[in-house]
Amino acid sequence: MTKLGRRAVLAGLAAAALPRPALAQGARGRVVVVGGGFGGATAARVLHRAGHAVTLIEPAETYWACPFSNEVIAGLRPMSAQAFGYDALRASGVTLARTSAEAIDGAARRVRLADGTSLDYDRLILSPGIALRFDALSGYDAAAAEVMPHAWKAGAQTELLARKLAAMPENGTVVLAVPGNPYRCPPGPYERASLIAHYLKTRKPRAKLIVLDAKDTFSKQKLFQQAWAALYPGILDYVPLAAGGQVSSVDVKAMTVATDFETYKADVACIIPPQRAAPIASAAGVADRSGWCPIDPVTFESRLVAGIHVVGDAAIAGAMPKSAFAANAQAKVCAEAVIDLLAGRTPEPPKLINTCYSLVAPGYGISVAGVYHPANGVLADVEGAGGTSPVDAPDAVREKEAVYAEEWYRTITAAVFG
Amino acid sequence: MRASLLLVLLATTPAAASPPGASSCSGCHGAPGGAVPSLAGHSAEDIAASLSAFRSGARPATVMNRIAKGFSDDESRAIAAWIAGGGQ
Ligand SMILES: Cc1cc2nc3c(=O)[nH]c(=O)nc-3n(C[C@H](O)[C@H](O)[C@H](O)COP(=O)(O)OP(=O)(O)OC[C@H]3O[C@@H](n4cnc5c(N)ncnc54)[C@H](O)[C@@H]3O)c2cc1C
Numbered sequence: 001m002t003k004l005g006r007r008a009v010l011a012g013l014a015a016a017a018l019p020r021p022a023l024a025q026g027a028r029g030r031v032v033v034v035g036g037g038f039g040g041a042t043a044a045r046v047l048h049r050a051g052h053a054v055t056l057i058e059p060a061e062t063y064w065a066c067p068f069s070n071e072v073i074a075g076l077r078p079m080s081a082q083a084f085g086y087d088a089l090r091a092s093g094v095t096l097a098r099t100s101a102e103a104i105d106g107a108a109r110r111v112r113l114a115d116g117t118s119l120d121y122d123r124l125i126l127s128p129g130i131a132l133r134f135d136a137l138s139g140y141d142a143a144a145a146e147v148m149p150h151a152w153k154a155g156a157q158t159e160l161l162a163r164k165l166a167a168m169p170e171n172g173t174v175v176l177a178v179p180g181n182p183y184r185c186p187p188g189p190y191e192r193a194s195l196i197a198h199y200l201k202t203r204k205p206r207a208k209l210i211v212l213d214a215k216d217t218f219s220k221q222k223l224f225q226q227a228w229a230a231l232y233p234g235i236l237d238y239v240p241l242a243a244g245g246q247v248s249s250v251d252v253k254a255m256t257v258a259t260d261f262e263t264y265k266a267d268v269a270c271i272i273p274p275q276r277a278a279p280i281a282s283a284a285g286v287a288d289r290s291g292w293c294p295i296d297p298v299t300f301e302s303r304l305v306a307g308i309h310v311v312g313d314a315a316i317a318g319a320m321p322k323s324a325f326a327a328n329a330q331a332k333v334c335a336e337a338v339i340d341l342l343a344g345r346t347p348e349p350p351k352l353i354n355t356c357y358s359l360v361a362p363g364y365g366i367s368v369a370g371v372y373h374p375a376n377g378v379l380a381d382v383e384g385a386g387g388t389s390p391v392d393a394p395d396a397v398r399e400k401e402a403v404y405a406e407e408w409y410r411t412i413t414a415a416v417f418g
Numbered sequence: 419m420r421a422s423l424l425l426v427l428l429a430t431t432p433a434a435a436s437p438p439g440a441s442s443c444s445g446c447h448g449a450p451g452g453a454v455p456s457l458a459g460h461s462a463e464d465i466a467a468s469l470s471a472f473r474s475g476a477r478p479a480t481v482m483n484r485i486a487k488g489f490s491d492d493e494s495r496a497i498a499a500w501i502a503g504g505g506q
Binding site for chain 2 (some may be wrong): 325328329332333336337339340345347348349350351352353354355367369370371373382384385386387389397400401403404406407408410411412414415
């Protein structure tokens, strides 16, 4: 009914029976949200605003945001601009459990927490983000990541990579390894390549960046490659899969990164390894053999365990990328669906939007957008919508998109954590 | 009579489901004063007209033209009514 808008509501009221208030019906359900990132914190807010008792489980007191962390790595932004807390969420009345979820019993609808307590739920929303796979590249484990940072979860890793770049010799070589699909933030590695190249160009012009990619095509590719040719010739060397770009092993002692064809000596290596949903997803039984979580595209309820909904990076969201924008949009749709389900209503098929900005240099922004809807059991692109910034746009458009990128970050972090 | 019923309905029922697509808008459109226009204080007619102009290309944009193409006129009107009614 709310789909139709006010005029239709007015028109329909005479004929239809007045629906019972959602608040009275929905307040009965206990909802637990696991993970206080872009997805989970959003879901908790929506549920709380609608009058639901909701507990958000998150062990960290500070959330380090990944968007714009590539700017931190390139020395363009302080790390403090990435830090968010949960005080505002707590003050708004959301119950926070500062611990992590260890196991979820889907049959008993109970989640066991690391502090030894358990919580019963009617519906659980899981937005735990990713785990880096330390079993995928020979030689690349958690200890190796202290030498060759991934910086794919913002925080200490981001600062480590920034420090290593700053300490690198003037004529050094940076090697950046990019995984195959799917992974968190599809355009992120190329934004990182761009901003590292910008750093080298402005601070260490005799240094080089080699990007080793496990695939041949990527998000906003034309726009990135156009910018690289214009801004970073002789600095950024891109090696796609077809030219032997897939990294198979690393050696942190020798500081080498190897493909099946060549071994690259690095002064600084950033290895973004393959990923999967965070461990709690498999502990709950909602991850499939791919390591990610299949979901219903209307409610985001797990295809594997009833009563558990998965949003954000951990979910298999069809055509939607793993982005903070998408996690936020999914969390809102999922929370509304949970409210409907608890009230005994059938959720309407949703539509969702995603917009991801990347900076290829300061003041030079590009974007990709999409609109998605459930089709054939998955979230599919709405045909005719979305796409990237034009390849032939004037500088003024690139500048505007850089401003909008900043503004998006300010708005979404205020909406989620403010 | 119908209008007062509606008021009661809107006041006591935090609409669970927003119209398709509507809840995504606040990903970019926030409080007034920023570079991305705030949607606060705009009438449903204004918002629907803007979406239609973005869709047709009559109103130039960086990203809204790509997004508006994902919605029909009816969907745009429903989104506009929801936002004008305070949805976020
Ligand atoms: C370099 C980089 C740049 C990016 N740039 C952009 C960008 O410009 N735009 C964009 O939209 N996206 C961007 N992203 C992607 C974005 O960061 C992710 O898509 C987003 O964080 C996903 O949100 P999430 O809620 O799924 O997971 P997360 O944000 O990772 O949140 C997961 C939370 O769950 C918690 N958690 C995990 N396990 C448990 C447990 N067992 N119990 C309790 N809590 C748990 C974690 O502590 C964490 O706080 C970027 C990513 C990177 C790496």
